Amino acid sequence: MFELKFNQDLCYHCNTQACLTKCKFMDIDNATAKNEILKIVRGEDSFVLHECVTCYACEEYCPYGNHPFYLIVERQEALGITPQPLPLVKRAINISIPFRGEPEINEINGPVINLGAFSQLKNKIQGKLFDGLSIISSDERKMFHYFCQLMYLHYGKISLIKERLPNVISTITKHKPAEVICFHDECYGAYTSFCNAYGISVPFRPVHLFEYLFSRLIKLRDLIKPINIKVAYQRPCSSRLCPDKHLYVNRIFELIGAVLVKRQFSDENALCCGLTIQGQKKEGSRKRALEIQRKNIEDIEMAGAEVCVFNCPACFDTLSIKLKERNIIPTFMSDLCRISIGEISFNDIKMSG
Amino acid sequence: MDSIYNALCDIVGKEYCSNLPEEIYIYSYDLGTAEPKKPDYVVSPRTVEEIQKIVLLARDKNIPLVPLGGGLSLAGLAIPQKGGIVIDLKRMDSIIEVNERARYAVIECGVSQGQLISYLKKHHPNLTHSEPGAPPAATVAGNIIIHGQGDLAHPYGFSSDMVLGLEVVLPSGDIIRIGSCALGSGWFTIHPLPDIGLFLGWCRTTGIITKLSIKLFPAKKIRGTGTFVVEDEELIPEIIYKITHTQIPEDIIVYSRAIPPFAKGLHHITVNLAADSEKELEFKQELIWDDTLGEYIKNDLGGYLGFTKELERPQISKTSDYKKGGGFEYVGGIMPIDTYPQCYIRGREISEKHDIPYTVTARIIGLAHSMMFAWTYAFNRADEETIKKAREALYETDELVIELGGVIWKPGIYGQRLVMDRLHPGTKNLMKKIKTIIDPLGIMNPGNWELL
Ligand SMILES: Cc1cc2nc3c(=O)[nH]c(=O)nc-3n(C[C@H](O)[C@H](O)[C@H](O)COP(=O)(O)OP(=O)(O)OC[C@H]3O[C@@H](n4cnc5c(N)ncnc54)[C@H](O)[C@@H]3O)c2cc1C
Ligand code: SF4
Numbered sequence: 001m002f003e004l005k006f007n008q009d010l011c012y013h014c015n016t017q018a019c020l021t022k023c024k025f026m027d028i029d030n031a032t033a034k035n036e037i038l039k040i041v042r043g044e045d046s047f048v049l050h051e052c053v054t055c056y057a058c059e060e061y062c063p064y065g066n067h068p069f070y071l072i073v074e075r076q077e078a079l080g081i082t083p084q085p086l087p088l089v090k091r092a093i094n095i096s097i098p099f100r101g102e103p104e105i106n107e108i109n110g111p112v113i114n115l116g117a118f119s120q121l122k123n124k125i126q127g128k129l130f131d132g133l134s135i136i137s138s139d140e141r142k143m144f145h146y147f148c149q150l151m152y153l154h155y156g157k158i159s160l161i162k163e164r165l166p167n168v169i170s171t172i173t174k175h176k177p178a179e180v181i182c183f184h185d186e187c188y189g190a191y192t193s194f195c196n197a198y199g200i201s202v203p204f205r206p207v208h209l210f211e212y213l214f215s216r217l218i219k220l221r222d223l224i225k226p227i228n229i230k231v232a233y234q235r236p237c238s239s240r241l242c243p244d245k246h247l248y249v250n251r252i253f254e255l256i257g258a259v260l261v262k263r264q265f266s267d268e269n270a271l272c273c274g275l276t277i278q279g280q281k282k283e284g285s286r287k288r289a290l291e292i293q294r295k296n297i298e299d300i301e302m303a304g305a306e307v308c309v310f311n312c313p314a315c316f317d318t319l320s321i322k323l324k325e326r327n328i329i330p331t332f333m334s335d336l337c338r339i340s341i342g343e344i345s346f347n348d349i350k351m352s353g
Numbered sequence: 354m355d356s357i358y359n360a361l362c363d364i365v366g367k368e369y370c371s372n373l374p375e376e377i378y379i380y381s382y383d384l385g386t387a388e389p390k391k392p393d394y395v396v397s398p399r400t401v402e403e404i405q406k407i408v409l410l411a412r413d414k415n416i417p418l419v420p421l422g423g424g425l426s427l428a429g430l431a432i433p434q435k436g437g438i439v440i441d442l443k444r445m446d447s448i449i450e451v452n453e454r455a456r457y458a459v460i461e462c463g464v465s466q467g468q469l470i471s472y473l474k475k476h477h478p479n480l481t482h483s484e485p486g487a488p489p490a491a492t493v494a495g496n497i498i499i500h501g502q503g504d505l506a507h508p509y510g511f512s513s514d515m516v517l518g519l520e521v522v523l524p525s526g527d528i529i530r531i532g533s534c535a536l537g538s539g540w541f542t543i544h545p546l547p548d549i550g551l552f553l554g555w556c557r558t559t560g561i562i563t564k565l566s567i568k569l570f571p572a573k574k575i576r577g578t579g580t581f582v583v584e585d586e587e588l589i590p591e592i593i594y595k596i597t598h599t600q601i602p603e604d605i606i607v608y609s610r611a612i613p614p615f616a617k618g619l620h621h622i623t624v625n626l627a628a629d630s631e632k633e634l635e636f637k638q639e640l641i642w643d644d645t646l647g648e649y650i651k652n653d654l655g656g657y658l659g660f661t662k663e664l665e666r667p668q669i670s671k672t673s674d675y676k677k678g679g680g681f682e683y684v685g686g687i688m689p690i691d692t693y694p695q696c697y698i699r700g701r702e703i704s705e706k707h708d709i710p711y712t713v714t715a716r717i718i719g720l721a722h723s724m725m726f727a728w729t730y731a732f733n734r735a736d737e738e739t740i741k742k743a744r745e746a747l748y749e750t751d752e753l754v755i756e757l758g759g760v761i762w763k764p765g766i767y768g769q770r771l772v773m774d775r776l777h778p779g780t781k782n783l784m785k786k787i788k789t790i791i792d793p794l795g796i797m798n799p800g801n802w803e804l805l
């Protein structure tokens with residue numbers, strides 16, 4: 001089985017304990033943080049393992065890339081601490097079992113875009129920006145063959161990821177892709193951060209959607225008409241696994257002339273959408289999730305955004321109705337880019353929901 | 354020339370009458386596993402008077418009559434077992450009156466669920482009716498006649514509990530009215546005149562309902578569905594008891610099925626909530642998810658999966674077709690809630706025995722006074738062997754309903770026999786007498802409820 005590459009010496013000598021002191025869900029001072037992270041390193045129980053809402057953020061907070069969050073989930077599993085109640089864990093385990101037969105493998109020998117478990121979002125990858133890309137996982141009935149499995153980080157089930165991810169990688173590899181553009185941050189995080197941390201080999205080159213969109217927009221520069229609208233960005237938890245790609249948000253916005261509004265909860269200080277929190281076992285979780293959503297929505301509204309852009313379909317589903325109630329248009333980054341090159345309008349987005 | 358065909362054409366007009374093989378064929382089967390049987394004629398009347406004339410013709414010539422709404426009730430209920438005339442009622446589609454303040458609608462028998470919903474949305478956004486999970490082309494009358502249940506069944510009971518008045522053409526050709534409309538005083542109540550419960554649940558063997566008045570209910574501004582997941586089936590009766598004690602939900606459904614895999618071995622309890630404001634919604638959510646179900650979450654026995662606004666209606670028909678081939682039929686049993694664990698376990702066994710991925714669904718009726726428990730069996734229309742397996746599974750399930758102390762809902766012919774064999778002799782006798790008085794020639798839907 002694959003082992004986490006975690007350097008405990010770094011923690012012994014670390015001065016910041018940023019992984020825990022920056023945590024937005026626990027109020028921890030340096031001394032406590034040091035104590036608790038070392039307990040976790042030694043495999044002992046810690047209140048952190050019980051209080052963690054699995055927001056992924058400490059993966060980004062650790063200045064040494066030491067994977068504290070993966071370690072937390074390892075220990076949660078070892079000690080049988082599941083953040084979610086058991087029926088939801090069982091449901092989650094079952095959800096990605098493919099049940100409609102084997103995927104149809106065609107060799108592509110060129111760039112592909114992988115929709116993972118979001119085949120229903122094919123309409124988000126249309127037009128000139130995606131010209132020349134082959135789509136894998138376009139069949140809703142077979143998409144779980146392409147599902148990166150990383151969501152089990154929310155369920156204290158890291159062993160399941162280690163068990164299933166290599167098969168998914170092997171399925172994708174059979175398509176002989178030159179490079180794999182990952183529609184969702186979580187897939188990208190799986191094939192980069194997670195696989196690096198566990199020494200799982202990835203025979204293809206994963207590309208983050210934002211990086212891809214940016215390079216395509218550069219090529220289509222002549223078509224861009226500045227959007228000139230105030231747009232907020234809602235950062236998903238899985239973007240914490242690839243913070244180096246987060247800067248593409250700014251780059252894309254600059255290129256398409258969208259005004260990125262200044263939010264309190266942005267960049268490192270982002271707040272997740274709360275979806276994973278609402279069902280957690282800890283008392284008050286549902287209310288906690290609502291509170292997080294309220295904070296996000298008010299923040300977006302106070303920042304003056306007319307549009308809110310997402311990359312994660314789960315965040316989109318969680319927040320979009322609430323945004324619409326406040327006359328803020330929710331949309332995907334890919335659609336925002338398509339607007340900039342005149343392929344669709346905000347009205348189309350409003351109409352299509 | 355066929356004189357009956359000509360007579361029917363004289364009544365409804367040529368374009369609304371047929372005895373052409375290709376058109377008759379369409380009326381010979383339904384979506385389920387029942388053996389097809391061809392009618393001799395199909396007519397589509399537009400008025401009560403036309404229906405009356407058709408009935409008189411059938412009576413004089415002693416020809417079977419089978420009324421048809423959307424034809425979606427499955428179980429072969431609208432298949433002309435002994436041929437005769439199928440009366441397709443879809444053209445009887447006027448919404449005659451909606452009384453906003455007294456919350457009722459008077460409609461003709463061909464009005465479909467989809468039609469009523471969109472009419473109310475447009476003209477009376479504060480009102481709604483109890484809509485079943487059937488495809489929108491199902492008729493409101495068809496659902497009521499078979500004692501169906503819609504998405505307000507939890508607070509208000511069976512759809513037939515929501516009837517405020519009826520107009521019926523009897524097999525004699527007489528037109529009668531029941532309820533306040535019989536006094537000419539509007540269609541607002543079925544009580545307190547003497548009870549004439551002769552037309553609902555009789556499987557259209559006693560008359561053709563032409564108009565009806567139904568209760569409407571407040572349509573709140575926000576409607577949505579929350580889901581709670583449980584693994585142990587033994588907990589379901591107790592959880593349902595607790596949820597219904599709050600008297601808050603509009604609809605409660607429990608389902609479990611082999612496909613898709615997330616639902617296998619788990620019970621998803623969906624709870625529809627409605628509110629006019631966020632404050633009201635959160636009050637209701639708190640009572641249900643936190644105060645009532647919080648202990649199950651804490652003890653690892655249940656999980657809250659979230660709440661989605663913007664109710665998608667109807668919900669059941671979207672998910673009935675996971676198996677290749679597109680066919681499915683279910684046995685519905687009206688069951689005591691306590692039987693849920695047995696219904697589930699035994700249903701799984703029957704499915705597995707017949708190599709069909711199991712699908713069970715329960716809708717709670719009337720504050721848990723009962724539930725409609727549906728065992729669904731999918732089959733491939735193009736594969737006779739799978740149809741046979743599904744049919745066998747359906748028969749075994751009919752027997753299971755009786756064994757577990759339930760009542761088979763809208764039984765097909767096999768289930769009808771099981772019920773008749775066990776019916777209290779006094780009751781059966783009275784029913785026979787009533788049927789003989791009301792339809793002495795037995796022209797109404799013969800072949801169904803034959804012993805009557
Ligand atoms: C996917 C699916 C989901 C379903 N979900 C539900 C559900 O959630 N709840 C539920 O209750 N049902 C459900 N059903 C069953 C059924 O479709 C509905 O109850 C539906 O409303 C029946 O209406 P219909 O117009 O199709 O009836 P039909 O099948 O046309 O008729 C029903 C019976 O009544 C007779 N009849 C019809 N009109 C008249 C009349 N005017 N006078 C006298 N007799 C008449 C017919 O001869 C027939 O025997 C579902 C069916 C499907 C296919
Ligand atoms: S995980 Fe990173 S931030 Fe946390 S203590 Fe170790 S080195 Fe420091």
Ligand code: SF4
Pocket residue numbers: 019020022023024025026048051052053054055056057058059069072
């Ligand atoms: S994952 Fe989030 S909640 Fe958990 S410890 Fe890390 S920062 Fe805190």
